[in-house]
Amino acid sequence: MVETVGDHVLQRLRDWNVDQVFGYPGDGINGIVAAFGKADNRPRFVQSRHEEMSAFEAVGYAKFSGRPGVCLATSGPGAIHLLNGLYDAKLDHVPVVAIVGQTARTARGGSYQQEVDLQSLVKDVASEYSVEVTVAEQLPNALDRALRTAITRSAPTVVIIPNDVQEEPYEPPRHEFKHVPSSRPGLVRPVLTPPSAELERAADVLNAGRKVAILIGQGARTATAEVRQIADLTGAGVAKALLGKDVLADDLPYVTGSIGLLGTRPSYEMMRDCDTLLIVGSNFPYSQFLPEYGKARAVQIDVDGTRIGMRYPTEVNLVGDAHSTLRALLPLVRRNENRSWREKIERHVTGWWQSMEQQAMVSAEPINPIRIVHELSIRAPDNLIITADSGSSTNWYARNLRMRGQMRGSLSGTLATMGAGVPYAIGAKFAHPDRPVVALVGDGAMQMNGLAELITIARYQNLWADRRCVVCVFHNNDLNQVTWELRAMGGAPKFEESQALPDINYAAFAASLGLIALNVDSPDDLGPAWDQALAADRPAVLDVRCDAEIPPIPPHATAEQVKAVTEAILKGDPGSARMAYEGIKAKLAELLPN
Missing domain, CATH: 3.40.50.970 (Thiamin diphosphate (ThDP)-binding fold, Pyr/PP domains)
Structure with missing residues (x-):
């Protein structure tokens, strides 16, 4: 042939x-x-x-x-x-x-x-x-x-x-003019390490710091042990860009969690108060969440020199692989014996997680969406892979999900496109057919393309050694993230014609495909539903009816944002009374956890 x-x-x-x-x-x-x-x-x-x-x-x-x-x-x-x-x-x-x-x-x-x-x-x-x-x-x-x-x-x-x-017959390139050969398939990526003089300059900056903050991104994934070592030497806390959320476990007491608009209060306060910043493998774009210009000395490590110094005026730029660069840097860094900065960070982190649990338990109509992620976080297997879509549910993934063990997680970080959560989960199952996968998806993204891809999950589930693939739908009949952006950024009330979604029974569609289908409309049923889905012998859909008026208030909400939401209420937002009520409850749970 x-x-x-x-x-x-x-x-x-x-x-x-x-x-x-x-x-x-x-x-x-x-x-x-x-x-x-x-x-x-x-x-x-x-x-x-x-x-x-x-x-x-x-x-x-x-x-x-x-x-x-x-x-x-x-x-x-x-x-x-x-x-x-x-x-x-x-x-x-x-x-x-x-x-x-x-x-x-x-x-x-x-x-x-x-x-x-x-x-x-x-x-x-x-x-x-x-x-x-x-x-x-x-x-x-x-x-x-x-x-x-x-x-x-x-x-x-x-x-x-x-x-x-x-459809043509294949002819390999010949050994003659204007033909280009190729080599045996395969590639070993080079290991890049900066010059020793630059490593020494970086160490001088870190050794002079008394309040060191570390920001890591997905580029630090190969250097988890080294990040922990340098955090221990410097007494630093570690914040995580969203694409690097799974690089370090959240059960480490000095890990402050995500940074940015979807970030945590400990990350915000650490960046605000630090005098030294080390960035490892991150191109986090929102510089307003980094220290004020000139307030902190900064060192950055990145394998791509074109992304160095873009987000903060760094003093030392180390172009190299995170693993090899940190290994070369560690012997040059002295231990900071004054642990007061680290202890302060750890107190803030402990208080934050207490606050997040309180927020998750705030009553709602019918279910608080924060509690969906909180209950998952309690039960998540140590080898769980989690994908998140773009929407208000992303807030709870970023702030409330605690990574531990070998857990992995990702989402459309920079493009922040809707509709990636379910197909990401399918890709994850083909990458790791022996591991459970959970997709956290808003109902807007499910209606956009997630429903159709449930068919793909049903079709290929028998190829996976571990057939658990759980799609959790945040069912609130609202394009919720945009609704909140209208309120917080433009001071505009919710526009029902653009924001309201048709009410669909996602579990019923899943059941028609032979998947496990769980309708959840009571907070008391949420934990048992997660237990059932995570113990199942095949893919499952959790259709969780949650409250659209639980506000994704940033822990560092600006006066301008609060003013804009107030203006939206005064302009007659359809959910104004409940929105104000739920916002006050959520903020009190954060500020007064006890």
């Missing part, structure tokens, strides 16, 4: 140890789809309900596996649908390779069906590398380079293959 270009694409993916491709078929990729059939579905073709979901599933797989995710889409609309997921990969620095079809070369330039200028379309999102394969000899170099670039640059790349090229 003659090997086609489509056959060779799959062979090359197997050579790169790619186990699955997340995709959706179409005639623009018929040559590749046919190759899956001839190859006994190796790598596995994982069919989503929409190409955007294929991209999100590839991102979720990459985030939780540490390996590149691969997605596949047809020409024209299929490729266009991938864009949102690919931008999610770009902004969160995740290795994803998209393989897309294209109109046959003989029809190009003729306004043919589904003919789109794909090179222009992907120029920005795949700015690190994109290529159109127009002759068989371009492979395997094009695909190899796409994978190597995705891994090395932690970025999405795109390979465009016209559908007539996919």
Whole structure:
């Protein structure tokens, strides 16, 4: 049998140890789809309900596996649908390779069906590398380079293959002029360590500090032990950017939790009062939550020199891998014997978690959404993977979920797109089929695309050694985060026509697919529902009816934000009376936990 270009694409993916491709078929990729059939579905073709979901599933797989995710889409609309997921990969620095079809070369330039200028379309999102394969000899170099670039640059790349090229016999590049060979698949990322002189300068800054704060992001994931050691030496507290929430466990008494608008009061106060800042593997963009300019001396560690010094006027910039850089830095850092700063941080952290429990137990109509995450946090297995969507539920994931053990968690951090929670969970299950997964999703995101992807979960559950995949829906019939942003940022009352959602029984839909379906409308039933879902032998949906008027008030709410919400109430917000009442209760529970 003659090997086609489509056959060779799959062979090359197997050579790169790619186990699955997340995709959706179409005639623009018929040559590749046919190759899956001839190859006994190796790598596995994982069919989503929409190409955007294929991209999100590839991102979720990459985030939780540490390996590149691969997605596949047809020409024209299929490729266009991938864009949102690919931008999610770009902004969160995740290795994803998209393989897309294209109109046959003989029809190009003729306004043919589904003919789109794909090179222009992907120029920005795949700015690190994109290529159109127009002759068989371009492979395997094009695909190899796409994978190597995705891994090395932690970025999405795109390979465009016209559908007539996919069906041609594969011819390898020859040893002659204008042919480009390739090498054996595989890549070992280099380990970068800064020069010793710069490490000494950094140590001088840290040794001079009396109130050291550390901010970590996802780039510190390979250096958890080293972060703990340097925090112990300096007496620092450690705050976490949202993408780095799972890097250090929250049961460490000096970990202050998330930082930023969705962050904690201890993180806010630590950054406000510190005199020295160490940033490790984070590109956290909101500089207003970092120390005031000039108030703290700062050192930053990042593997990408282009992201150094962007968010705070750092004094020493160390370009290097977090693990190797901190290992080289540690011997130069002296132990700070004055532990008063650390003790103050630990007192604040203890008080914060007490406050969060009190907030979770505040009564609501019918269920306080904070309690949903609180009850999960109590019961979460130490190897749980958690995905979060974008919306008001993200506040409770950021502030109230306590990471411990080997727990992992992620979300669309920088793009903050809705609709990533469920496909991320699917990607996580393919990355770790032996671990339980929970997706925390608002009802807006469920109606956007989560309901359809429950079909994908039902279809592939038998492939997972541990079939537990729990989708928890925050059911409040409101696009709640935007409602609160209208109130807090614009002083505008809730606009029902844009914010209200149709009332859907998500559990009933899950039941129709054979999944475990749990309707929860009483706070007393919430804990037992989590117990049942986490002990189940198959995927489950928790449809939790929660209160839309529980305000996601930042622990550092500004006077301007309070004023804006007040103005929204005075302008006749539909939920004004309850909103004010619930806001006062929540804030009192935080400030007066006892």
